[in-house]
Amino acid sequence: MPPAPALILAGPTASGKSALALALAARLPGTIINADAMQLYRELRILTARPTPEDEAAVPHALYGVRDAALPASAAWWRGAALAEMAAARPAGRVPILCGGSGLYLHALTHGMSAIPDPGPVARAEARALLAALGPAGLHARLAAVDPVTAAGLRPSDGQRLARAWEVWRGTGLGLVGWRARGPGAPPEGWAFAAIVLDPPRAALREAAAARFAAMLGAGALAEARALLALGLDPAVPALRAHGVPELAAHLRGEIGLAEAAARAVAATGRYVKRQATWLRHHALAPEARTHRIYARITDQTQFSERLPAAIEQFLCASA
Numbered sequence: 001m002p003p004a005p006a007l008i009l010a011g012p013t014a015s016g017k018s019a020l021a022l023a024l025a026a027r028l029p030g031t032i033i034n035a036d037a038m039q040l041y042r043e044l045r046i047l048t049a050r051p052t053p054e055d056e057a058a059v060p061h062a063l064y065g066v067r068d069a070a071l072p073a074s075a076a077w078w079r080g081a082a083l084a085e086m087a088a089a090r091p092a093g094r095v096p097i098l099c100g101g102s103g104l105y106l107h108a109l110t111h112g113m114s115a116i117p118d119p120g121p122v123a124r125a126e127a128r129a130l131l132a133a134l135g136p137a138g139l140h141a142r143l144a145a146v147d148p149v150t151a152a153g154l155r156p157s158d159g160q161r162l163a164r165a166w167e168v169w170r171g172t173g174l175g176l177v178g179w180r181a182r183g184p185g186a187p188p189e190g191w192a193f194a195a196i197v198l199d200p201p202r203a204a205l206r207e208a209a210a211a212r213f214a215a216m217l218g219a220g221a222l223a224e225a226r227a228l229l230a231l232g233l234d235p236a237v238p239a240l241r242a243h244g245v246p247e248l249a250a251h252l253r254g255e256i257g258l259a260e261a262a263a264r265a266v267a268a269t270g271r272y273v274k275r276q277a278t279w280l281r282h283h284a285l286a287p288e289a290r291t292h293r294i295y296a297r298i299t300d301q302t303q304f305s306e307r308l309p310a311a312i313e314q315f316l317c318a319s320a
Contacts, residue, residue, distance in 0.1 A: 003192040005316050006086060006096040008110070010035070011198030012276040013101055013243065013269055014208040018051055020198065021099040025059035028097075028316070031089040033082055034063040035100025035109075038242045040078070043069045043231070046216050046224045047244045060094065069228060069239035072160065075108040082109055083188055095316065103279040110193055112185025119171025127167040131159050131236050139166060147175035159236045194312070197280055202273070209269045213244060213262055222248055222258070243269050 007024065011017050021032045034040065038048045042065035050064050062085040067073050082105075086096040098106065131139050136159035143162060144151035147169045154161050169175045200208075213221075225248035233240060240246070244265040251261040 001190075003190050004090050006098065006191050006193050007312070008035075008106060008193055008195040009097055009099045009198070010103070010106060010195060010280060011101060011200075012205060012273040012280075014049075014205055014212055014273070015101075015198040015200050016208075017099050017101065017198055018049070018055070020196075021097050022051070022055055022059060024312075025094075025097055028095045028312075029059065029093070030095040030097045031060040031062060031085065031092070032097045032099050033085050033089075034061070035078075035082070035098045035102055035105050037073065037078070037100075037102040037105060037238065039064055039100070040067045040073050041065065041069045041239045041242075042067065043228050044224065044239060044242055044245075046219050046221045047242050049212060049216070060089070060092075062088075069231065069237060070233055072238050075104050076113055078102075078105050079108045079113065086191065101276050103276065110187055112187055114180045114182060114185060116168060116176070116179045117172050119167040123167040123171030126170055127163040128234065128236060130166060131163045135159075136162055139163065142166070143169070147177075149177045150175040153177065160238050160241070163236055199277060199280070202270075202277075205273050206266070206270050209273065210266045213266050213269070216244065217258075217262065222252075225249060226252055243272065 007030070009017050009021050009024070021030075024030055025032050032051070036048065038044060039050050040063060041048070044050070045065060051061055055061070056064065063078070063081055066081075082098065089096045098109065100106070127139075130142065134142060137156045139159065139162045140151060140154065140156040143154075143166055147165065150165050150169070154165060156162075165176050168179065172179070221244060225245055228239065228245065229249055229252065240249075244261075247256075247261040247265040247268065250256050250264075251258050256264070
């Protein structure tokens with residue numbers, strides 16, 4: 001039996017992935033499976049620009065709003081959940097469409113993951129305590145003293161990943177980079193992947209991000225941020241780092257005005273977009289991306305409508 005086809009629709013924030021996924025799912029037909037780390041959290045519908053209830057009713061969607069913000073998701077958890085949704089789509093005659101900008105998640109799906117042992121509850125508790133006591137920058141410095149190779153690849157502001165790196169080193173005696181050097185996991189059996197990467201010009205993305213954040217504010221983003229903060233979550237949970245949450249939190253604390261919060265949120269999104277585009281260029285578009293076929297790097301919807309439908313249909317027929 002030939003492998004079943006699955007499409008990856010990747011790209012930076014505000015590049016138009018959701019709209020394109022909706023059109024593709026209606027045409028193929030397909031099931032849209034979320035590959036955005038923040039859109040997993042049910043408390044963040046507005047601030048993560050999740051598909052609307054109307055869009056979700058139009059075609060099948062999966063893994064949107066399925067996690068409590070207090071329960072951080074991991075690439076390993078998402079991979080297992082995504083493979084389960086892909087398997088459910090197959091007998092229904094629907095093509096899985098993995099849609100999102102979380103490159104780590106997509107890479108984990110197509111390339112597999114290193115088998116890192118569970119560090120255990122003691123190491124996890126120590127990592128959280130150190131993060132709370134030292135802050136991300138302090139934990140980064142502490143990690144650099146014991147596992148400099150792993151620390152060099154992490155941003156000093158990324159508390160969640162720093163805590164994960166510390167617990168792995170503390171609980172297993174080997175750092176994350178050391179475990180990954182022992183070899184990656186295997187790609188999932190029974191699937192053939194093709195990727196479409198949206199990569200609009202940076203100026204267009206900045207304009208789209210600004211317009212989208214303004215629309216979010218109009219749709220109730222401030223109230224959504226207030227409700228999230230009222231949960232009293234662990235400061236290290238990823239949901240509190242979602243675009244706009246730190247800035248709106250500063251506004252709600254009375255530290256900055258709403259206009260300044262919006263400007264900072266848009267600027268932060270711009271920096272994140274740059275990192276996303278760089279990652280995709282170095283990984284998804286790299287020649288050694290051996291587990292899937294890259295059809296094209298698309299800068300606008302017109303290019304897609306002119307160039308890709310026939311190629312996608314050929315890929316689907318070859319995998320049938």
